[in-house]
Structure formats: structure tokens, C-alpha cells
Amino acid sequence: MARTLILSSLLLAASSANPISRDAANNTMVYSFDDVTPCTDLIWTPCYTNFTCARLIVPLDYAEPTVGNTTIAYIKLSSPTQPAEDILFNPGGPGGSGVDSVLNANAELLNKLGTSYNLIGFDPRGVNNSGPSLSCFPNDPASEELFASQIKRPINSKSPESVVREFEIMGAWGDWCSNVHRNDSAKYASTVATATDMLNYAEKKAVAEGTKPEEAKLWYWGVSYGTVLGSTYAALFPDRIGRLILDGVVDVETYYKGAWGDLSQSDEAVLSFATACQAAGKDKCAFYSSTADEIAKRMRDVLEDLRTNPVPVADPAISPVPTLVTYEDISFTLFAGAYVPFKTFPMLAQIFADLEQRNGSSLALAVQAQPPTALDYGGLLACMDNIKMPGVYNISTMELWEQHIEDLNNQSKWAGDPWASVALLCRKMDIVPPESQRFLQVPSANKTSFPILFIGNTVDPITPIVGARKMSGLFPGSVLLTQESVGHTSLAALSECTSHNVQQYLEGTLPAANTTCKVESAPFITEV
Ligand SMILES: *[C@@H]1O[C@H](CO)[C@@H](O)[C@H](O)[C@H]1NC(C)=O
Ligand SMILES: *[C@@H]1O[C@H](CO)[C@@H](O)[C@H](O)[C@H]1NC(C)=O
Ligand SMILES: *[C@@H]1O[C@H](CO)[C@@H](O)[C@H](O)[C@H]1NC(C)=O
Ligand SMILES: *[C@@H]1O[C@H](CO)[C@@H](O)[C@H](O)[C@H]1NC(C)=O
Ligand SMILES: *[C@@H]1O[C@H](CO)[C@@H](O)[C@H](O)[C@H]1NC(C)=O
Ligand SMILES: *[C@@H]1O[C@H](CO)[C@@H](O)[C@H](O)[C@H]1NC(C)=O
Ligand SMILES: *[C@@H]1O[C@H](CO)[C@@H](O)[C@H](O)[C@H]1NC(C)=O
Ligand SMILES: *[C@@H]1O[C@H](CO)[C@@H](O)[C@H](O)[C@H]1NC(C)=O
Ligand SMILES: *[C@@H]1O[C@H](CO)[C@@H](O)[C@H](O)[C@H]1NC(C)=O
Ligand SMILES: *[C@@H]1O[C@H](CO)[C@@H](O)[C@H](O)[C@H]1NC(C)=O
DSSP states (O other): GGGGGGHHHSSSSSOOOOOOOOOOOSSSSSSSSGSSOOOOOOOEEEEEEEHHHEEEESSTTTTTEEEGEEEEEEEEEEOOSSSOOOEEEEEEETTHHHHHHHHHHHHHHHHHOOOOSSSEEETTTSSSSSSSOOSSSSOOHHOOOOHHHHHSHHHSSTHHHHHHHHHHHHHHHHHHHHHTTTTTTGOOSSSSHHHHHHHHHHHHHHHHHSSSSGGGOOEEEEHHHHHHHHHHHHOOOTSSSSEEEESSOOOHHHHTTTTOOOEEEEEEEEHHHHHHHHHHOOTTOOOOOSSHHHHHHHHHHHHHHHHHHHHHHOOTOOOOEEEEOOOHHHHHHHHHHTTHHHHHHHHHHHHHHHHHTTTTTTHHHHHSOOSSSSOOOOHHHHHHHHHOTHHHHHHHHHHHHHHHHHHHHHOOOHHHHHHHHHTTTTOOOOOOOOOOOOOOOOOOOOSSSOEEEEEEEOOSSSOOOHHHHHHHHHTTOOOOEEEEESSGGGSSSHHHHHHHHHHHHHHHOOOOOOOOEOOOOTTTTTTO
């Protein structure tokens, strides 16, 4: 699922605050966005102990204000030093919640940005606390849960049943969601609409400060899908850029054609587990062998065994019901682990060591910690973006689907299966944004009011560095910073050099051409 591009689910802590207060006075501390009064002006209400929250009323369609309004949610972690610029953050997806990132993962973000700026998380249109609603089961959480329980982690290419099932269920999902949203405002949630909301934020902030809104400029950091949002913004509003950091760069041309995700470095990223395990030694890596090749072979043996022999788990301390862990579970967990190797490798080593003994407990626990597969709305958002795109990738038949699976598996032995179904998301999805909210080109701009900073890792399982080079080439004057690490986005590792360069950029100084940053993180030794 698109889930696998979503950083929030993989990178960020999952804890969530409990809404308590019902009083919505602006000076009363609130613990729910329901208690923040929506307004067309930017008014901040203290929230969640350490933050302030705001909800902006925006037109569903900036080009057609009579259609109706919706609201966008913002959360601010203020710098101790004021006045300070506001930096908007997008965590990826599409469908990731920036409110969640700033609320629950701000330490990681400030590690890169420093504390001289206000960090603003926002929920893009259709996500979490922002409208319009994209739920395909409105007011029916029980059905939503039932559907989620039917979706297996995609797919096992050697099981014809799994391949057919995925094709058909994704078609049913598309038909269902399209019908639910046939006549409603879900269609006003494309990337263009959200990019315009970012400009609107900058303008409302200017109004609140008594400066000219038409001269306001955006400061923004987007990771993963956030680079699609950021580059689209830059193409639409090239002279409205204060600072723009695009990190873990998606090849936006393929995104808009519905064929996103590039697996050219996936195997290298996954196999870095074997190399790191061997290097870490017996005491640190539970799946140690004396050579990396031997570790890789044992990993493959475990996967191939699980394809046909799922492992039962019948320990009430692990799962409240008897369950199976499967090939789909381990291949997804391994691929997702390669996004954040420093965090996940020790756990993966334990999982593989246990599975080799046909003990599925640790994998069952890891699967429970993952969010449900199908039910973020990233698919709907991504499909709105490409639905009218000329040359859109269109897997309309079983033959094309089988060929696609073969093609991806040729590209990557480890990521082909876990990534394949992303291409099915739009198979029957038919939610069409208004003309004013479509962007049917590759984002580019010959001149931006401040140069864009692109950041790429040397090895990234889903947005390899070639994408960053390509996108940087489409924005003359931009610079590309390379972080020497495995993982997805610079957040995958700690690097004083990257943090330093990012902070210099924010202060107005670009990194020198071809700057490469070493990292302090070490697999099996540090956690980030
Ligand atoms: C949605 O936002 C709330 C705050 O209103 C946050 O606690 C929660 O983690 C977010 N949920 C998701 C799924 O991102
Ligand atoms: C509270 O917010 C509303 C708008 O939501 C505003 O009109 C009102 O002036 C605010 N009250 C205070 C005490 O700030
Ligand atoms: C608020 O900040 C304090 C000090 O940094 C921290 O200990 C606490 O956990 C934070 N609370 C929330 C809800 O984020
Ligand atoms: C949208 O909100 C504005 C400001 O509150 C209001 O003036 C306008 O009538 C609303 N538009 C619609 C179509 O409801
Ligand atoms: C959508 O609108 C059309 C025409 O007005 C109507 O026939 C159809 O029943 C509506 N569909 C839904 C799901 O509300
Ligand atoms: C399965 O492995 C875990 C370690 O991850 C261990 O604690 C547990 O006892 C094992 N279960 C069985 C049935 O051997
Ligand atoms: C995809 O292909 C099917 C079957 O050829 C066709 O009906 C449909 O219009 C195509 N969709 C797009 C978006 O091109
Ligand atoms: C995948 O690779 C095999 C063996 O190299 C080749 O025969 C086949 O045509 C390739 N399939 C695709 C879809 O590229
Ligand atoms: C950039 O400049 C080239 C050459 O002048 C032109 O063809 C192209 O349309 C321009 N692109 C944009 C996005 O302005
Ligand atoms: C940066 O790298 C590119 C591609 O490798 C190369 O063409 C260029 O000369 C380098 N620039 C500098 C200043 O080293």
C-alpha cells in the first residue's frame, strides 16, 4: 500500500494524546482540535501542554469560493527565541499527519532544524484533523475495521490466489470509495489544493503580523511525498519561496503518472542489513553468520519457507487470538525496516533468528505495531493527483498486473512483492478534482525566489538519489546535499553535518555544490 511511503507510520512514535477538555476558549489549554475554533484568520489557542493550535477556514476551491469551505489544522511548537520564522513540515504519505509528527516526533525534527524556528505541523487536506473527509466508511468504524482485517499485507507473487485477490479487492475498494464520494467534497483534496493552502498560511501569517500578504513567502520542509507537495508548490508559486527543503526526493514525474516508487536501490538497502549484522558480530546481532552472503542466504531461506508455510502463534501473551505470521508479513516488515535501518535492524535480527526456529512471536509483535494496511487515504489522494494525467500508468487487466509484478521483481528481489500493489491503488478510483486543482505536468521552475535545498541519502530503498538529481535539475539554482547513509530521508540517521548545512541554509547560506555528509548513526550500535 501507499502506506509504505508514509513516514509517520514507520518513523514516528505512535503515541496519541487523549482529548479531554470541552471548553473552547482561546486561552484555555485544549487537547483536541474539536475545541479549536475555526477562523479565516490565524488565531492560536494553547494546546497539548507545549503547543498552540489553529484551524483556518479555507475555500474548497480557491478559484470558485462559492462551492464551500473546509478547515485546515495547524500545530505550532514555538522557538524559545522570538520573533522566529514558521517552518511548515510535511511527513510524507500522501496521507501523513504533520500534526502527529510535530506533536509526537518533534525532537527528531528539531535535531535537524535547530531551535531558532517555530515548527508548524499541519494536516494536509483529507488527513486527520483537516477536511474534507476522505473516509470510505463515513461514521462506520466497525465496517472500516472489518475491511481492514480482510486486507493482507501485499503480496506473495508465487501464490496465484494472492495475486488475483489483491487485484480484485483493490478494484472493489476503488469502486466503493468512488461511489461513496461521488457527489461530495472529497475531490477538493489534491496536492495542488494543499499547496495553495500552504501559500494561504503564509499570507494569513503576514496579515496577523501586519505585513503585506501578497509578498509573503513560505518556509517549508517536506520529506518523501512532502517533496511532491513542495516541488508542486515551487512550480505554482516560484516567487513565493522563503526556504524550501525537499528531503527523500520522489521522482515527481513518475508520481504524477501513478507509477511512483523507484526500487533501483531497494536491494542494496535491504542487504545492508546482512553486511551490518556480520560487522556488528555475534553479541550485537542475533542473526549473525561469519559472512554477509551467508546471512543473506538465510534471510532468503526464511522468506521462501514462509511463502508456503506460515508460522502459527498461539501465545496469549503475544496475541489475543491464535494467528499466523506469513511471507507477506516478513517481506513487508523487512522492506519497511530498510527505511529506518538504525532503528529496526536489531529487531529484524531477532525476528529472523526466531523465524528460523519457526517461532513467530517477535514478528507477530512487530506486525501488531504496524498500522492497519488499507485505511489511510493516501491512495485516494495519490489517485486524485494522477487521474487526468496523460500517459498515466493504468493496470486495467490481470495480464498487465502479472507483468507489473514480474517487472518489479526483476528490479528488486526484496521489494518487488511488498511494493507491487501501490500500482493498483488507482485501478478503479474515480475521484476527479476540479480543473483548477490539477497539475498535469512535471513540476519545474527556471527561477525561484530562493534556491531549493534537495537532500538525498546515498542508498534509499524507495527514493534513490537519482530522483533527487533529476528534480534538482528541474529547478535551476537549487542545490543537492547528499547524506552518506542507508535509509529513507535524512531523518533515517543522525548527522551533525546535515543538521549544520540545513541550519546554514535556513540562515541564507547554501551548501557548496556536491556537499556530502557523513553520519554518526551506526547500525546495531545507535538507535537512530
Ligand atoms: C491526529 O491528530 C491527533 C491530534 O489531534 C494526534 O494525536 C494523532 O496522533 C493524529 N493521528 C494520526 C493517525 O496521525
Ligand atoms: C476567540 O476566537 C474567536 C474566533 O474563533 C475570536 O473572535 C475571539 O475574539 C477570540 N477570543 C479571545 C478572548 O481571544
Ligand atoms: C512538554 O515539554 C516538556 C519539557 O520539554 C516535556 O517533558 C513534556 O513531555 C512535554 N509534554 C508534551 C505533552 O509534549
Ligand atoms: C466560507 O467562509 C467565509 C468566511 O467565514 C464565508 O464568508 C463564506 O460565506 C463561506 N463560504 C461558503 C460557501 O459557505
Ligand atoms: C449523485 O448525484 C446524482 C445526480 O444528482 C444522483 O443520481 C446520485 O444518486 C448521487 N449519488 C450519491 C452516492 O449520492
Ligand atoms: C519465541 O522467541 C521468543 C524470543 O523472541 C522467546 O522469548 C520465546 O520463548 C520463544 N517461544 C517459543 C515457543 O519458543
Ligand atoms: C485504463 O484502461 C481501461 C481499459 O483499457 C480504460 O477503460 C480506462 O479508461 C483507462 N483509464 C485511464 C485513466 O486511462
Ligand atoms: C524479467 O526477467 C526475466 C529474466 O531475466 C525476463 O525473461 C523477463 O522478460 C523479465 N520480465 C519483465 C517484465 O521485464
Ligand atoms: C524554462 O526555460 C525554458 C527555456 O527558456 C522554457 O522552454 C521553459 O518553458 C521554462 N520553464 C518554466 C517552468 O518556466
Ligand atoms: C558535482 O558533481 C557533478 C556530477 O558528479 C559534476 O558534474 C560536477 O562537476 C561537480 N561539481 C563540483 C563543483 O564539484
